[in-house]
Amino acid sequence: MSNILPPAASVPTPGSTASANTYTDVSGLAALKTDPNSPQSMHAVAQQVDAMFMQMMLKSMRDASADVGEPESNEMGMYQDMFDKQIALNLSQHQSLGLGALLTRQQAAVPPPAPGAAVIGSIGSAAAAAATATSGFGARAVAGDADAATTPESASEFVNQVLPTIRQAADALGVSPLGLLAQAVLETGWGKRMARTANGNPSLNLFGIKADEHWGGERATAKTLEFADGVASQGTAAFRAYGSITDSVKDFAHLLQNSPRYRHAIAAGTSAQAYVASIGKSGYATDPEYANKLNGILNSSTFRTALGARYL
DSSP states (O other), X not given: OOOOOOOOOOOOOTTOOTTTTSTTOHHHHHGGGGSTTSHHHHHHHXXXXXXXXXXXXXXXXXXXXXXXXXXXXXXXXXXXXXXXXXXXXXXXXXXXXXXXXXXXXXXXTSOOXXXXXXXXXXXXXXXXXXXXXXXXXXXXXXXXXXXXXXXXXXXXXXXXXXXXXXXXXXXXXXXXXXXXXXXXXHHHTTTTOOOBOTTSOBOOOTTOOXXXXXXXXXXXXXXXXXXXXXXXXXXXXXXXXXXXXXXXXXXXXXXHHHOXXXXXXXXXXXXXXXHHHHHHHTTSSSOTTHHXXXXXXXXXXXXXXXXXXXXX
8 A cells, every 4th residue: 555644633722622523634633632531521532432443343354255266456445545534533432332332431530640640541542542443543453473464465475475485485485476476466455455364364275275274273164255167156254364474475385395296386497377276277366367466566666666686
């Protein structure tokens, strides 16, 4: 997603909530900390809490629908994300989920802190959290090792996160890292459409490997679109979940290296085009257009721009 600067916001007056009406206006929310215990501030933060959860629900709906059909463009995803954040904020100002009201009642029962004391766990810290969550910055960290990283905000960020490990695996296999990277892009939608575990964490499954009876690790469930005799049908499948990006790439490399089905893909050597053609014929995915989609990614300007000088 492109880095878009928020529009210039007017300087809010202390206790004012009028300027906190757009999700990009962090300054309007920050002003709530000036008088955190006032009824006006409590009501405004309650609306922001409701907006946060409405946005989470909208995002879950987007992620579920994104598993079916063609992957959306980065531009479409950006505008949908902007729309969802703003509509969630607008809805929260007219309808309540009850979470914000509960927070207001709890805070009203807490005596105000002594002058100069740190406001810990108060409506002021809730305002700061709401400002961060609705600003679109500060991606949520995922579980796992250090290289589990964060949910990528752009194609370039996704490449930065996964390419070093993919390059190591590709060198060991003797294949082009671009072919593996194109697969990771297609299977995850640039890291934004991963299956999630029961606790809501991304599976970090970069290559869409399903969890069969031989898999003893954590699992993640997601909707799928499978093809049989050229006919598509929707379903639900369990996928392997990993603790880190490194674990995901290593497991995929092990699969390629130890399954006779993929020997031609390994034999493709350093040609990314030959690799994706072979992986498409191998039956790795049921989608008859799998290889064509991978080629489309390889030849796209988004892919080349994300790689930058690393495009080999």
